[in-house]
Amino acid sequence: PITACLFDLDGVLVDTAKYHYIAWKRLAEELGFEFTEQDNERLKGVSRMASLDILLEIGGLAPDEETKLDLAAKKNAWYVEYISTMDASEILPGALEFIQSLKERGIKVALGSASKNAMLILNNTGLTPYFDAIIDGTKTQQAKPDPEVFTLGARELGVPTESCVVFEDAEAGIEAATRAGMRCVGIGSPETLGRANLVISSLEGFTVDRLLGLQEK
Numbered sequence: 121p122i123t124a125c126l127f128d129l130d131g132v133l134v135d136t137a138k139y140h141y142i143a144w145k146r147l148a149e150e151l152g153f154e155f156t157e158q159d160n161e162r163l164k165g166v167s168r169m170a171s172l173d174i175l176l177e178i179g180g181l182a183p184d185e186e187t188k189l190d191l192a193a194k195k196n197a198w199y200v201e202y203i204s205t206m207d208a209s210e211i212l213p214g215a216l217e218f219i220q221s222l223k224e225r226g227i228k229v230a231l232g233s234a235s236k237n238a239m240l241i242l243n244n245t246g247l248t249p250y251f252d253a254i255i256d257g258t259k260t261q262q263a264k265p266d267p268e269v270f271t272l273g274a275r276e277l278g279v280p281t282e283s284c285v286v287f288e289d290a291e292a293g294i295e296a297a298t299r300a301g302m303r304c305v306g307i308g309s310p311e312t313l314g315r316a317n318l319v320i321s322s323l324e325g326f327t328v329d330r331l332l333g334l335q336e337k
């Protein structure tokens with residue numbers, strides 16, 4: 121039976137992708153090259169340092185490790201400044217309603233995010249109290265598509281992995297869920313998320329009954 125749901129944060133519960141984008145774009149401009157919205161697609165769900173490597177590749181730059189750490193810190197400081205003004209109005213449509221309905225039906229709820237800034241976002245949007253377990257980028261050693269973030273979530277909830285369903289907007293996250301032995305709902309377009317058990321465009325209107333229908337799959 122399905123007894124727990126694990127949620128990715130960025131792109132599933134909140135749209136922080138736009139803040140990541142303007143911070144990376146600002147860094148690229150300072151380094152002297154263009155960074156487009158299309159380029160930014162490659163960064164979704166990817167860890168901070170891996171994102172920086174992609175950005176530098178786009179700009180044709182190869183700085184040393186120390187400079188890279190400085191650049192990542194600079195981008196993060198801007199990003200933290202942008203998300204510090206976030207509030208509950210930036211929770212994506214349907215997300216809070218769905219989480220509330222899970223709680224009413226006794227289904228456990230966990231966070232499985234790559235972000236080291238997850239707590240700031242959860243606190244600013246008022247989402248923190250809804251989670252029975254929170255696994256973020258400060259608790260993991262391996263980035264998605266490694267399954268670690270989700271297996272740790274199941275362990276902290278005390279449920280078997282096969283009873284968990286993951287909600288993800290990134291291909292790397294769907295692969296991580298599959299490798300963890302969990303079912304997965306993709307949020308976005310079927311072209312990129314085709315490997316999920318079910319793909320929906322958003323959590324708006326999504327119900328617990330539809331979730332439980334995945335048990336037969």
Ligand code: B16
Pocket residue numbers: 128129130131140163164165166167168171196232233234235236237238257
């Ligand atoms: P930070 P998620 C991911 O969050 C983002 O999708 C990705 O764009 C970001 O680089 C990564 O977190 C690390 O974030 O720099 O804040 O530690 O989708 O796994 O919730």
Ligand code: MG
Pocket residue numbers: 128129130131132164165288289290293
């Ligand atoms: Mg995401």
